[in-house]
Amino acid sequence: MTLANDLDIEQTRAHFPALRSGHIxxxxxxxxxxxxxxxxxxxxxxxxxxxxxxxxxxxxxxxTQRVAEGRAAAARLxxxxxxxxIILGGSSTANMENLLRQFDGDVNAGDEFxxxxxxxxANNGTWKKLAARTGAIIKYWHPVITSPENxxxxxxxxxxLTPLITPKTRVVAFSACSNILGxxxxxxxxxxxxxxxxxxxGAQKVDISIDAVAxxxxxxxxVQDWDIDFCMLSFYKVYGPHAAALYVRSPVHPSSSSVAHExxxxxxxxxxxLLSLTPINDLQATFDAIASHEKSLVDPLLAFFTHPEQRARxxxxxxxxxxxxxxxxxxxxxxxxxENPIPSQEIVKRINRKGxxxxxxxxxxxxxxxxxxxxxxxxxxxxxxxxxxxVEEVHKIIEILKEIIYT
Ligand SMILES: Cc1ncc(COP(=O)(O)O)c(C=O)c1O
Numbered sequence: 001m002t003l004a005n006d007l008d009i010e011q012t013r014a015h016f017p018a019l020r021s022g023h024i025x026x027x028x029x030x031x032x033x034x035x036x037x038x039x040x041x042x043x044x045x046x047x048x049x050x051x052x053x054x055x056x057x058x059x060x061x062x063x064t065q066r067v068a069e070g071r072a073a074a075a076r077l078x079x080x081x082x083x084x085x086i087i088l089g090g091s092s093t094a095n096m097e098n099l100l101r102q103f104d105g106d107v108n109a110g111d112e113f114x115x116x117x118x119x120x121x122a123n124n125g126t127w128k129k130l131a132a133r134t135g136a137i138i139k140y141w142h143p144v145i146t147s148p149e150n151x152x153x154x155x156x157x158x159x160x161l162t163p164l165i166t167p168k169t170r171v172v173a174f175s176a177c178s179n180i181l182g183x184x185x186x187x188x189x190x191x192x193x194x195x196x197x198x199x200x201x202g203a204q205k206v207d208i209s210i211d212a213v214a215x216x217x218x219x220x221x222x223v224q225d226w227d228i229d230f231c232m233l234s235f236y237k238v239y240g241p242h243a244a245a246l247y248v249r250s251p252v253h254p255s256s257s258s259v260a261h262e263x264x265x266x267x268x269x270x271x272x273x274l275l276s277l278t279p280i281n282d283l284q285a286t287f288d289a290i291a292s293h294e295k296s297l298v299d300p301l302l303a304f305f306t307h308p309e310q311r312a313r314x315x316x317x318x319x320x321x322x323x324x325x326x327x328x329x330x331x332x333x334x335x336x337x338x339e340n341p342i343p344s345q346e347i348v349k350r351i352n353r354k355g356x357x358x359x360x361x362x363x364x365x366x367x368x369x370x371x372x373x374x375x376x377x378x379x380x381x382x383x384x385x386x387x388x389x390x391v392e393e394v395h396k397i398i399e400i401l402k403e404i405i406y407t
Pocket of ligand 1: 029030042090091092093094120122123177179212213214234243244344
């Protein structure tokens with residue numbers, strides 16, 4: 001019997017035909033694998049209801065309904081109050097860019113946007129472009145270094161965000177989880193602190209914009225509880241097809257959405273898949289079970305990376321090293337520096353050349369609160385796992401890493 005808090009890993013993996021190959025998918029932050037039911041829905045749409053929507057013949061009524069179901073399902077995944085608060089599109093970056101194009105008249109020169117330093121362009125570049133069009137000013141929320149032994153152990157703390165708020169603050173944009181650093185950022189707590197500080201300083205209207213793309217596969221999103229204004233979710237990172245949903249607090253017209261209808265219908269398979277992971281059909285229970293399983297993946301990886309032997313070899317995590325931090329997802333970025341460094345691209349190449357496993361490298365740069373520029377010109381190597389990965393796979397990855405590092 002499966003307890004509410006336990007994943008039946010074999011049953012979970014059986015949903016994903018791609019996992020049968022035995023390949024270790026360790027680049028999930030780039031995009032996850034897709035359960036068969038999601039794929040079946042895409043082909044069902046194309047095979048049976050592929051007609052123009054919004055016409056009054058029976059098949060069009062069905063296809064219109066299927067697209068509407070996609071918006072409603074995305075609303076449930078984000079816990080939005082209404083489907084009318086969801087924009088669907090090809091990607092989170094495109095959704096945000098399209099939305100912010102409509103905001104030029106809402107922003108005044110001198111308004112201030114606070115952005116999380118080092119974060120993805122989707123919630124960073126889009127706001128910067130709006131600032132460039134309107135004369136708004138960009139300020140950065142920088143991370144701090146948390147381990148004296150590792151200059152790359154960076155984490156963003158709320159106490160360095162709130163002092164940036166002034167009466168002119170108009171936007172605070174950050175990620176609920178970085179696709180590089182892997183720490184879960186306490187959105188609710190931060191949103192509360194931002195709103196209190198903004199009220200105390202007389203900021204009239206502060207929009208909070210959350211990038212939940214790298215967070216969504218690991219933890220439950222709740223835009224209402226978080227009290228936020230925008231939230232990005234890319235289906236292809238959370239067991240769905242290559243499309244995305246954007247939550248906007250003020251309802252938007254369905255015509256703001258532009259995306260392949262078969263992918264919208266396919267995305268309705270994500271929620272039933274997630275709910276099937278525990279016997280109690282509850283999204284919070286699903287994500288509790290996912291968090292608990294993922295901790296069993298994070299722990300051996302962090303133990304390996306922070307072991308004195310690896311430290312002496314120059315192996316360093318880029319992000320939080322805290323093994324006991326329940327807010328750590330199994331996205332582990334790292335570099336090898338010291339006396340015998342290996343460039344990150346070379347690490348990635350050597351691991352992938354082994355065969356049977358796939359990871360990737362990624363660019364990352366940020367400046368710490370103390371003004372230290374992290375020198376990661378060669379980028380990081382990144383292992384990113386999700387709940388369908390197994391502890392056995394983690395041990396295989398560690399064996400491969402050892403071979404590469406010590407031979
Ligand atoms: C944290 C994060 N935000 C946003 C995005 C962009 O998502 P999309 O490809 O849907 O624009 C990505 C993609 O890698 C990401 O990792």
